[in-house]
Amino acid sequence: MEAGGSHVLMKFTIEVGRYNPEGTYADDAKQGAPYPAPWASSPPRRYQSYEVDLPEHAVVLDALIEIREYQDESVAVRCACRSAICGSCAMWVNGHAHLACKSKLQEFTKDGKTRVESPPSMPVIRDLVWDMKPFWDNHRRVTPWLENKPLPPPMQEYRVTNEAMEELIQEVTCISCGCCLMDCESFAVNKDFMGPHALAKAYRYAADPRDDETQKRLGEYSQQGGVWDCTHCFECVQQCPKGVEPLEQILKLRRMAVNAGYTHNAGTRHADAFAESVKHSGRLNELTLLPKSVGFFNVLGQLATLPSAFNMIRAGKLPPIIHKTIPGVKRIKAIFDRVGGRFK
Amino acid sequence: MKVAFHPGCVSKGACPELYVSATKIAGTLGLELQELTEAPCTGAGVLSEQNPDLGDSLNALTLAMAESMGGNLMTICSTCQGVLSSVNHTFEKKPERLEKANKTIADQGYTYKGTTKVKHLLWMLFEDIGVDKLKSVIKRKLTGLKIAPFYGCYILRPSDSLGLKERPERKTYLEQLIELLGAERVDYTGSGKCCGFPMLTFNRDKSLAMGGNHILEAKEKGADAMVTPCPLCHLNLDGQQPDAALAISRPLETPIFHLPQLLGLALGFSPEELRLNHHVVSTKRALEKVELKV
């Protein structure tokens, strides 16, 4: 090794989640329990352990390449750039989505080993090679290209500010690795959800000042499967290896959509009911939040919530029917008025 | 130890048992709670997502109130914790946002200097009260009870604003506490995941399936009960549990304890004092395991 590297080799144990549709496994591959979650799309895999000697700063991908090249050529893993640029090597490392090339073995060694496998919420092709079809299908769903405003004169660029371009760069750093989608909690239970990556992409085009279809896009993204199907859990922000913060892009899209008039949805009604309650009482009124969000005239939707409401009343859990306001609520109203904008 | 206390809307609304149990155990833990009765709702991320300035200002007000009372603010809600932490983090990284918020709350006679430390009760147990003190006040070991921890998103993510890089142990406090109380901890993959509550009002089926799946996994791994530091998670996991069971077509029947309720049992309080009889899913069978009755 050269400078910056180290001559010290360390022993690391890697447990690889194997799956082979042709059914051939090494004798020492332990049968894993089927993944417990009912939403798991992947079949049970087997776990096979390998030991590798690598420099102390080595990453999980170094180990996998070492295994594939010198121990077991049958271990399948996608990889190309080795430096977090190409997005190939996203996988589950110790139960969360990571790029193998960015995961330091020392950091990820837990109880003497590091476990890698394909993400359970996705179909698997073989070993660590998972089927990205859901990812690319969703990418296509958001009309991921510029619908140009009238072109500038020949040999001229669209005149836009650098700030407007910099606003989009956070998404453009996305390397489409799939880490966000594989750990997305909404997608796990809702295969109709476009997912964090696609909605971040949607924001990138909707917010591009050169795009002519922003209004139409916002309408599409407000439909079922769109921005309002995100559960706001921050998993995508946490797992994105490039700092794209997909949730932040989704929230920006929600704002854009509401400002553009796409307010006939439960998400917007929910926010409005929430704000109204806080504005007038200083705090949240759970009792009116639900019916207001579902929509007072949505009889079926209202009925669907009844059994739970009944259960909660019986347990003495429902909030007081007369919603109390906090002392000094005038202050809160004043702040709402002073800030202005949405919810004023 | 005097702390400013922000109970949050839900503990004073749909989860009164949380407020009652938290205030009940505070004394035993040596906490003198000074409730911020005039602090508004944090907005639970809903207000700030649509109007960031509004979120900034409302929370700056709360943080300023706590600052004037000594600067230590305790929450009992993962969501309140997450929102207040992230506002604090934003103010630190983008002073211009703090400045703007201060302009708004100045009319109300408040200024936030940016010094308030916001800590969930769960963090305070380990970081301020301390394990030794805890051990000394435990009167009843919860031996034989298998408990699955359920954190709630906003006390874990985004990790930057919650200080989890500096204090990675915050990700394991629930497990540590369960063991400290003498109960058996149940490891499962869902402990850090989303309960589904944020989607409950506008995507009910998926929300129920989300929560239901986590309960099912905990149950299948042997949990007698789950414990959560977040009343919003409690609303979904307990309040909606019968519907969640229907949504995933599997029986669940797993009681959900609030953090102070579980702790309170070990501190010697009765299930009634902790309002364990006010749950949708009966806590009876779990309590019988530690020879308690409701």
Place this chain on the structure above:
Amino acid sequence: MITDHDIVVLGAGLAGMRAALEAARNGTSVAVVTKVHPLRSHSNAAQGGINAAIGEGDTWESHAFDTIKGSDYLADQDAVEIMCREAPADVMEFEHMGVIFYRNAEGKLGTRAFGGASQARTYFVGDITGQALLVTLYDQILKAGVKVYEEWFATSLYMEDGRCRGVVALEMITGELHLLRAKAVINGAGGVGRLYEPSTNALICTGDGYGLAYRAGAPLMDMEMVQYHPTTLAGSGFLMTEAARGEGAYLLNSEGDRFMKTYAPKMVELASRDVVSRSEATEIAAGRGIDGNVLLDLRHLGPEIVLKKLPQVHEMALDYLGLDMLKDPIPVRPGMHYMMGGVKTDANGATQVPGLYAAGEVACVSVHGGNRLGANSLLDTIVFGRHSGKHASEYVKTVPDSKGGERLLKSEQARISDLLARPYTGETHARLRLELATMMDKYVGVYRDEAGLEEALKKQQDLKKRYASVAVGDKGRVYNQALTFALELGYMIDVAETIIRSAILRKESRGAQARTDYPQRNDAEWLKHILVHFRGDKAPEITYLPVTITKWKPEARTY
């Protein structure tokens, strides 16, 4: 299975996708075959930017002169002229497609300085320019409805009546072999960095496109011209963009001197890449290196420039060396980066095999000659990708339908079955590849000489023999990577031979070919291209072509 298209494009990097887009716009039925998803292509690793003479006071002639001087006068000047004249329109087109180029205060495209350029004419998106272009182009081919065969590995070109008529490819997910029959094939399969260890290139850069075209009869040109990038990260060899120096970074030796002042008094760190790489190698050899590296120092640039304009390399140094560019100088060294040479094409992208086109790194038009200027490679891909797409679309109108190819499909199937059935003898693709690549770095790197090159040829011939006994350690059909790695190694061994033989022949120093035994440029004898032709089991045949000189007579090259 056999499927028909008008045009099949091999590779889905910038050159391949640009060609496909142009072909689709011209109304042909076009399909792209790629062994990885298009967005994994190595174009995404181009960091610094793309050159075009757009700015006021800049001219295409100035850009062309810089390119030709950078090439050490080996580039064909008619081809350079086309590239530099058309660059502004092509860059503008990408802006119109949605690339979020950096803007200046007026909202117009802004530039940064780059090596070997007399003006700041490099347009960029932070330090992810290649990725920004690639993503945008991918979205455009989705818009155009181009068919993409993802994770299909090409094993052979299909030739019929002397014309290239398609590609045989292995569908990796099923293990099934297909013939994609076509009236023309455009080869945009990229570079061959894996032939060197270390290299800035991705693991997928295995020269498949060179090997396929070469075996099909298309000669490879200027193959001895292998670019070493001056700033690759110690240890891993990852690319630290030239934009770092463009933004003002220094190169320091162990004594803390900015040694480039000695070698290139005018341009200093921004001399062309071959010059800087040689200077570094000289410093290191003279004992003024630090563990075989020199230092890249950005500390004086401050967080505003480093974090906003170079965030990716900042993150890489942090991730892979634990060093923070804001506080620490970064150890770097010259590392194999790019092939100036490739499949000989004309300015239309046509190779010497009818029906076979090539564009991008795999092609040699030649616009880079002995040394490519930074930020000219992205330009090369989109200008000549477009040309090859356009001309192939014209060409296919003259070509009749084909019904053949069954036989090739069967023989390729047999070749793969034989390879899978080969018994294990201890030779593995990984060991052979490593031996080959470290040998290339040692003997065919920054500095070369007769003895070393002869040794290299001997080793290469030996490895070629041993390759015949490489066994595949995975017998399955589904996603059998061991199989494709073994096939890739075959391509690389062929390409190595063309590089070594060309380097032996060129008895002078020009551009990336620095012969210690022939230290001077020799225009009288060597102002010409070397072409290598595949001749089956026999040694390859060599021919020569004169360099096209139009306006710019060769002169001494100083920076």
